[in-house]
Amino acid sequence: MFDLVFKDAQLRDGFQTFVADLAVAGGTIAAIGTGLAGRREIRAAGKWLLPGFLDVHTHLSLPFAGAVSADDFFTGSRAGAFGGVTTLIDFTAQRPGEGLREGFERRLAEARGRAAIDFSFHACIGREIDRPLADLAWAVETGLTSLKVFMAYSRAGLMQDDAGLFKVMEHCRKAGVLVTVHAENGGLIDFLTDRLLGGTTRPNPRGEPPLGERADALPASSLGIGALPLTRPVYTEVEAISRLGHLARATGAATYIVHVSSGDGATALATARRHGAPLLGETCPQYLYLNDAAFGGERGHDFSCCPPLRAAGQAAGLWAALQAGDLQVVATDHCPFRRADKDRWEGDITRLPMGLPGIETLGPLTLWGGLNRHIPLDTAIRALTAHPARLFGLYPRKGSLQPGADADLVLFDPDRSAELTAAALHMGSDYSPYEGLRGAGWPVMTVSRGEIIVENGRWLGEAGRGQFLARGSAQLDGFLPD
Ligand SMILES: [Zn+2]
Known part of the structure; x- marks a missing residue:
């Protein structure tokens, strides 16, 4: 007798689809078969049973331009669970003079007792790299197997120059750490921003959030939010990705580009891969579903994020x-x-907190991409489950339906129609960038390590039940060009 059995579900892990019973015992997947019996049985015929989704890029409780992002580790992880997310990876923050440990301890303290799903961190570093690089072996031992660096945000003390990037990549390759990169040409963006806004700049030695600090040095722009894409045009992303491709090939470091925002950027990444650069990449629903027409509305600034939303043609790429x-x-x-x-x-725009809500709508929007034939459905499932789990060293414990894996599961009803509205969602924003968007398919149950934490839109989890995940090295076979 198992703890929990899903009867006659369509099991989908992005590789295979078949109808079976799936049994959970002691927080892990115990068996897949027929005629399995459990203390609780869920009739799942006609529904999909998927591995819980991973959101490997979140910013909970992040200070930015005088504000703080509106979800903490509890509210953000709970909102994610409503959308089928059972694992999140956020970022540590390094202060000047610190190595990697201090930032990790601080973030761990913020997440512990709050997170309702399992979580981990990318170790984030700023311009100073020697102390943090000296901690790489410690980071690997602790399970922080990915590092985040920036090619932009010089005024926040975050930007690496090419020599710094090269050095970070060499060290990470040797240590078996995946380099993750914000790829925009920061020098060019600062130049375009200054020229457009006609302001002066002053350096920010304290490494505070990038845009608020120098706000009083600049006049308000007459362009409004329309200035944002002009200061960060697509070519600043394309150039950074191409340059990074050369550095990745030269150093041999597997390098994961976060939030690729444009089809042109994706083409630059694909071209570099074809030439042997070990590049990997992520995109986000906002770049797949929204475009810069949103800036034309009365509340266009609600759509501000970096990189910015692009012209309508870019999503196809x-x-x-x-x-x-x-x-x-x-x-x-x-x-x-x-x-x-x-x-x-x-x-x-230099005083505008940048960012959008997303963790709760990640799964549905990505799967709708499969259901609406933008991509094959299995591709959509893998992009939420096996792929992030493998690249970030959590597979098959997360992102799989294999016996022995954590019983992190999403029961998804493909026939349940949904309309995205801020009122019905659970994230900290009081608006949704997708307000009114309709689709077919929505998660009806979310299970984390065998515990049902969301059932039919009801929250059953609790703050602090999420565990820190020490991650292994990236599992790269099959992902890199020959
Ligand atoms: Zn980010």
Whole structure:
């Protein structure tokens, strides 16, 4: 007798689809078969049983431009669970003079007692790299097997120059750490911003959030939110990705590009891969579903994120890159703000908290991409489950339906129609960038390590039940070009 059995479910792990019973015992998947009996049995005929989704890019409780992102580790993880997310990876924050440990301890303290699903961190570093690189062996032992670096945000003290990037990549290759990179040409973005806004700049030695600090040095822009894409045009992303491809090939470091926002950027990544660069990449639902027409509305600044939303034609290239395997993952860059936070900008993009809510809508929007034939359904499932789990060293414990894996499961009803509205969602924003978007298919149950934490839109989990995940090295076979 098992703890929990899903009867006659369509099991889908992105590789195979078949109808069977799946049994859970002691928090793990215990058996797959027929005629399995459990203390609790869920009739799942006609529904899909999927591995719980991973969101490997979130920013919970992130200070930005005088505000703080509107979800903490509890509310953000709970919202994710409503959308089928059972694992999240957020970021540590390094202060000047620190190695990797201090930032990790601080973030772990913020997440412990709050997170309702399992979580881990990418170790984030700023411009200073020597102390953090000296901690790489410690990081691997602790299970922080990915590092985040920036090619932009010089005024926040985050940007690496090419020599710094090269050095980080060499060290990470030797240590078996996956380099993850924010790929935008920061020098060019700063130049375009200054020229457009006509302001002066001053350095920010304290490494505070990038845009708020220098706000009083700049006049409000007459362009409004329309200035944002002009200061961060597509070619600043394309150039950074191409350059990174050369550095990745030269150093041999597997390098994962976060939030690829444009079809042109995805093409640059695919071209570099074809030339042997060990590049991997992620895109986000906002770049697949939204475009810069959103900036034209009265509340266009609610759609601000970095990189910005692109012209309508760019999304097709992102879907194509997912299908071709040049992008492997869909994640969110979840960084929600409330309208009152966004309104503090008063027309000046340098004072605008950047980011969108996303963790709860990640799964449905990605699967709708499969159901609406932008990509094969299995591709969509893998981009939420096996792929992020393998690249971030959690497979098959997470992202799989194999016996022995954690029983992190989503029961998804493909016939249940849904309309995305802020009122019905659970994230910290008081608006949704997708307000009114309709689709077929929604999670009806979420299970984390065998525990039903969401059932038919009811929250059954609790704060603090999520565990820190020490991760192994990236499992790269099959992902990199020959
Ligand atoms: Zn981010």
